[in-house]
Amino acid sequence: MTAGGHTLQLFEQRFGALRRARRTESIMLFVILVLLFAVSAVWTDFSPTQILAGLPRIGEYFEKLFSIQPGRDTPPVAVLSWAHVLGGIKEPQSIAYWFYRLDVYAALLWQTVQMAILATVLGYSTAFALSFSAARTLTANRTVVFLTRRLLEVLRTIPQVVLAFIFVWPFGIGPLAGILAIAIHTTGALGKLFSELNENADLRPVEGIKSAGGSWLAQMRYGVVPQMLPGFLSYGLLRFEINVRSSTIIGFVGAGGVGQELKRVIGFNIYEEVSAICILILLIVIAIDLLSARLRHRLIGAL
Amino acid sequence: MSASVTRHLPKIPLERRTLHWGIGAGAFAYFVYLLWLFDFDRIFTGLPKLWVIVRLMIDWTLFAEWDHAELIHSMAETVAMAFLGTFLATVLALPLGFMGARNIVPSPVFRFMTRRLFDGCRGLDQFIWALVFVRAVGLGPIAGILAIMVAETGILAKLFAEAIENIDTKQVDGIRSTGAGRLAELRFGVVPQILPVMISQALYSIESNSREATILGLVGAGGIGLRLSERIQINAWDQVAYVIVLILITVAAIDSLSKWLRLRLIGGPAARG
Numbered sequence: 001m002t003a004g005g006h007t008l009q010l011f012e013q014r015f016g017a018l019r020r021a022r023r024t025e026s027i028m029l030f031v032i033l034v035l036l037f038a039v040s041a042v043w044t045d046f047s048p049t050q051i052l053a054g055l056p057r058i059g060e061y062f063e064k065l066f067s068i069q070p071g072r073d074t075p076p077v078a079v080l081s082w083a084h085v086l087g088g089i090k091e092p093q094s095i096a097y098w099f100y101r102l103d104v105y106a107a108l109l110w111q112t113v114q115m116a117i118l119a120t121v122l123g124y125s126t127a128f129a130l131s132f133s134a135a136r137t138l139t140a141n142r143t144v145v146f147l148t149r150r151l152l153e154v155l156r157t158i159p160q161v162v163l164a165f166i167f168v169w170p171f172g173i174g175p176l177a178g179i180l181a182i183a184i185h186t187t188g189a190l191g192k193l194f195s196e197l198n199e200n201a202d203l204r205p206v207e208g209i210k211s212a213g214g215s216w217l218a219q220m221r222y223g224v225v226p227q228m229l230p231g232f233l234s235y236g237l238l239r240f241e242i243n244v245r246s247s248t249i250i251g252f253v254g255a256g257g258v259g260q261e262l263k264r265v266i267g268f269n270i271y272e273e274v275s276a277i278c279i280l281i282l283l284i285v286i287a288i289d290l291l292s293a294r295l296r297h298r299l300i301g302a303l
Numbered sequence: 304m305s306a307s308v309t310r311h312l313p314k315i316p317l318e319r320r321t322l323h324w325g326i327g328a329g330a331f332a333y334f335v336y337l338l339w340l341f342d343f344d345r346i347f348t349g350l351p352k353l354w355v356i357v358r359l360m361i362d363w364t365l366f367a368e369w370d371h372a373e374l375i376h377s378m379a380e381t382v383a384m385a386f387l388g389t390f391l392a393t394v395l396a397l398p399l400g401f402m403g404a405r406n407i408v409p410s411p412v413f414r415f416m417t418r419r420l421f422d423g424c425r426g427l428d429q430f431i432w433a434l435v436f437v438r439a440v441g442l443g444p445i446a447g448i449l450a451i452m453v454a455e456t457g458i459l460a461k462l463f464a465e466a467i468e469n470i471d472t473k474q475v476d477g478i479r480s481t482g483a484g485r486l487a488e489l490r491f492g493v494v495p496q497i498l499p500v501m502i503s504q505a506l507y508s509i510e511s512n513s514r515e516a517t518i519l520g521l522v523g524a525g526g527i528g529l530r531l532s533e534r535i536q537i538n539a540w541d542q543v544a545y546v547i548v549l550i551l552i553t554v555a556a557i558d559s560l561s562k563w564l565r566l567r568l569i570g571g572p573a574a575r576g
Binding site: 033036037039040041043044045046050051053054055057058061114115117118121154157158159161162165166167169170171172174175176179180245246248249252253256262263266269278281282285286 | 334337338340341342343345346349350352353355356379380383384386387390422423426427428430431434435436438439440441443444445448449514515517518521522525528531532535538543547550551554555
């Protein structure tokens with residue numbers, strides 16, 4: 001009884017101590033979080049009142065979206081009914097009416113996707129070329145590895161919109177600046193992923209080719225690439241999805257694609273066109289995600 | 304030697320080979336078409352101009368005259384925006400994640416709607432949300448915070464919902480068998496299992512959002528982006544380079560801080576329950 005009581009007491013003691021320690025840790029974490037929150041809120045003038053002041057304006061957006069102005073100086077009349085919203089293209093402010101410039105948007109969206117394709121191909125190729133000298137296990141020269149890695153790091157850390165903004169000066173307004181910016185970012189991001197894949201490569205094929213007298217290039221081409229191709233392709237497709245998103249916004253700085261048009265209609269407060277473009281962007285992004293997920297699964301199965 | 308090796312390789316049928324070459328040639332032709340479509344020859348006229356810009360960028364002789372206080376203030380504002388936006392998104396995403404999880408909410412209609420809501424938040428880029436919020440709440444960091452919050456809520460809620468769907472049900476059954484209520488079941492059965500995922504995801508999001516937040520200022524949503532765009536517009540390339548270096552340093556610092564925190568919070572023996 002006494003021995004049992006002693007053990008129980010010891011257990012209670014230790015359990016209590018552990019619980020207290022854990023509780024203090026939790027409280028401290030909580031306090032730190034609240035402090036960080038407060039500091040950030042003060043630093044950015046973040047206050048609920050300002051958000052509440054802005055909320056009516058979001059309502060205003062929907063109000064304008066679903067109302068017609070019969071004359072130039074008459075106040076807008078709300079027209080919220082299913083018959084109206086789902087009405088044909090002739091009915092002002094119906095959903096079909098939002099898309100009255102669908103041909104223009106479709107052309108711009110197609111341009112956006114093509115920008116993403118080209119940027120991904122260019123970035124993929126450069127990343128592929130650089131990934132072998134960034135892999136520690138494949139390249140003996142430490143300086144080369146270090147320099148390649150730092151280069152890739154810088155390429156992927158500079159925001160691509162900033163890069164596009166800078167490129168607009170030498171290369172002119174248009175898709176070219178955007179493509180180059182996205183391609184450079186892709187090189188940095190994919191280069192890192194590829195080099196990590198390369199470092200996990202099985203070295204036995206490489207040694208086999210080396211022992212047969214193959215050059216470094218031959219070792220990479222026949223020893224590493226065949227093992228890594230499915231990984232490379234699947235990362236490339238994932239990057240393509242990301243690049244489609246990026247190329248929808250890169251137009252804000254004048255670097256081509258649908259972003260340029262979106263910026264214009266937001267600037268002019270053309271609400272139905274804003275809605276139309278946002279919906280189209282959403283649709284294309286989801287469609288590309290699904291398509292690329294399909295392709296990736298097939299590739300992984302096939303290779 | 305190589306001839307004898309090739310002789311023993313299995314022969315690929317001719318039609319397969321023709322197909323492969325056809326696809327290759329088609330892809331190459333499309334690539335060339337794209338290069339032509341987007342005027343890639345302009346690169347050659349642009350490169351000398353880019354070289355001029357690069358030369359101006361590395362000339363930091365006026366370093367002492369730049370407005371360092373303003374730039375560092377904006378940089379801190381950017382980090383604060385990223386932190387606040389991600390924090391609010393985590394708080395919002397937790398209940399939403401529960402609502403989107405199959406094992407918590409059985410109704411498929413409701414789940415479908417919440418899932419599409421996440422997709423909607425996620426599908427539009429933060430940058431577009433920033434533009435929308437700048438119209439709604441005016442210029443300044445609040446628009447940026449709200450943009451980060453909305454876009455990140457979509458991402459985090461989806462990840463949380465998936466984490467909740469993949470939990471071990473035994474722990475929940477254990478809690479239920481003691482006669483606990485529904486809320487206690489979630490609190491002690493589900494939350495401890497998804498907490499490590501939540502913490503590491505939230506930290507990772509702060510990291511990536513501090514990168515992303517640097518550009519929100521370009522549309523007037525606060526932070527270093529506004530300073531950067533001002534300097535690009537007046538062609539003050541030396542200061543542009545300085546701001547980019549500032550961004551690189553800040554992002555690297557946040558990366559290593561969050562890596563350390565992640566190890567400390569999840570990897571260590573004091574893993575929380």
